[in-house]
Amino acid sequence: MIELSHLTRKFNEHVAVDDLCLNIPNGAMFGFLGANGAGKTTTLKMIMGLLQPTSGSVTIDGLNVAANPIEVKSKVGYLPDEVFLYDYLTGRQFLDFVADIYNIKATEREEKINNILISFGLEDAADDFAGNYSFGMKKKLALAGIVVHNPSLLILDEPFNGLDPQATRDFKNMLKKMSKEGTTIIFSSHVLEVVEKMVTHVGIINKGKLKICDSIESIVKNYKSLEKAFFAMT
Numbered sequence: 001m002i003e004l005s006h007l008t009r010k011f012n013e014h015v016a017v018d019d020l021c022l023n024i025p026n027g028a029m030f031g032f033l034g035a036n037g038a039g040k041t042t043t044l045k046m047i048m049g050l051l052q053p054t055s056g057s058v059t060i061d062g063l064n065v066a067a068n069p070i071e072v073k074s075k076v077g078y079l080p081d082e083v084f085l086y087d088y089l090t091g092r093q094f095l096d097f098v099a100d101i102y103n104i105k106a107t108e109r110e111e112k113i114n115n116i117l118i119s120f121g122l123e124d125a126a127d128d129f130a131g132n133y134s135f136g137m138k139k140k141l142a143l144a145g146i147v148v149h150n151p152s153l154l155i156l157d158e159p160f161n162g163l164d165p166q167a168t169r170d171f172k173n174m175l176k177k178m179s180k181e182g183t184t185i186i187f188s189s190h191v192l193e194v195v196e197k198m199v200t201h202v203g204i205i206n207k208g209k210l211k212i213c214d215s216i217e218s219i220v221k222n223y224k225s226l227e228k229a230f231f232a233m234t
Contacts, residue, residue, distance in 0.1 A: 001026055002047065002153065002184065007056035009042050016042045018208035019056070024201065026061075026152075029179045030186045031199040031216075035234055039208040040188040041081070044157050047186070048078045060153060074102070077146030081158040083138055087131030091122050091141050094130055095148060102149040112148065120144045121170060136167030143174065154178065156187035160194060172198060196226040204233040 002024040009017040017039040024030050034040045045051040047058050049065045049072060058065040065072050085094060095113045104112065117123045120140045125133065130141060139159070146154065159175075160168050176198065179185055189195050195202070196216065203213040211233035212219070216226070223229035 001059075001061065002186070003059040004043070004047070005057050005059070007043070007046060007058065008054045009039075009046060009051060010054045015208050017046070017053075017205075020205070020208075020210050022203060022210060022213055024184065024186060026184055027179070027182055028184055028201050029175070029199045030184075031195040031202045032186060032188045032205070033190075033192070033195065033202060033230055034188075034205040038205045038234070040205060041157055043205070044078075044155050044186070044188065048076060048155055049073065050078075074149065075151055076153045076155060077149070077151040079139075079142055079146055079154070079156045079159060081161060083142035085130040085133075085138055085141060088129055090127045090129055091117065091133070091144075092126045094141060095145060098145045098148050104148065116144045116148065120174065134167075136163050136170075139163060139167065139171065140174075143171070147178070152182075152184060154183055154185045154187075156185065158189060159187050160189055160191055168194070192227050192230055196220070202226065202229075204230060206234045 004020055004022040007017055007020040020043065032040055042051060046053050049069045052066065060072050060075060063072050089097065092113060095116060099109050099113065117126045122137065122140055122144065125137060130138065133141060159171060163171060172194065175185055199216050201215050202219055204211045219226060219229045223232060
């Protein structure tokens with residue numbers, strides 16, 4: 001369970017996130033929606049522990065994020081909107097580097113990395129420099145990097161941004177597979193059609209305030225479509 005309790009973040013006089021209360025059940029595929037500047041990225045960064053809230057708290061599996069940052073990060077994988085890779089590491093070397101960070105045993109590492117490369121369709125490019133990857137391949141490698149340590153929660157900021165149709169389809173399939181295997185996934189997106197087909201739950205934020213949070217079935221039933229709900233709330 002991910003619990004956001006009266007979460008507020010101010011930047012000087014600007015209130016980016018305003019008294020946000022939210023519960024996300026384990027195993028959910030949660031779509032977090034809002035216009036540009038609504039507070040989505042700020043909220044995701046606070047869930048991850050990259051930003052400290054002005055007030056309120058974030059709890060993941062009973063752990064307060066501010067009080068237990070290292071333990072929480074061991075459970076979470078985070079993909080920002082703009083991915084960062086080391087261009088002069090190969091895909092395999094990058095995953096090996098990430099495995100070092102999470103202290104994955106050498107006896108397990110090679111098989112784990114090989115399996116991940118295959119799962120993400122990167123086995124043929126595993127020994128090419130990341131700087132030579134396409135944008136879609138870089139996103140795949142970044143996602144591969146955040147699942148090396150088998151996180152129970154993924155936080156993804158605009159994961160489909162900039163992807164071509166083939167890469168988008170591959171990415172969606174990867175996330176659906178992880179969700180079915182029990183990973184909780186929170187992601188923001190502007191592509192409402194994609195969100196409606198993927199998620200189990202939706203939250204819509206506007207000007208820092210949570211306007212609605214419910215199952216996708218309930219939202220579609222009450223508003224006829226996610227698009228109509230989005231515009232009604234924003």
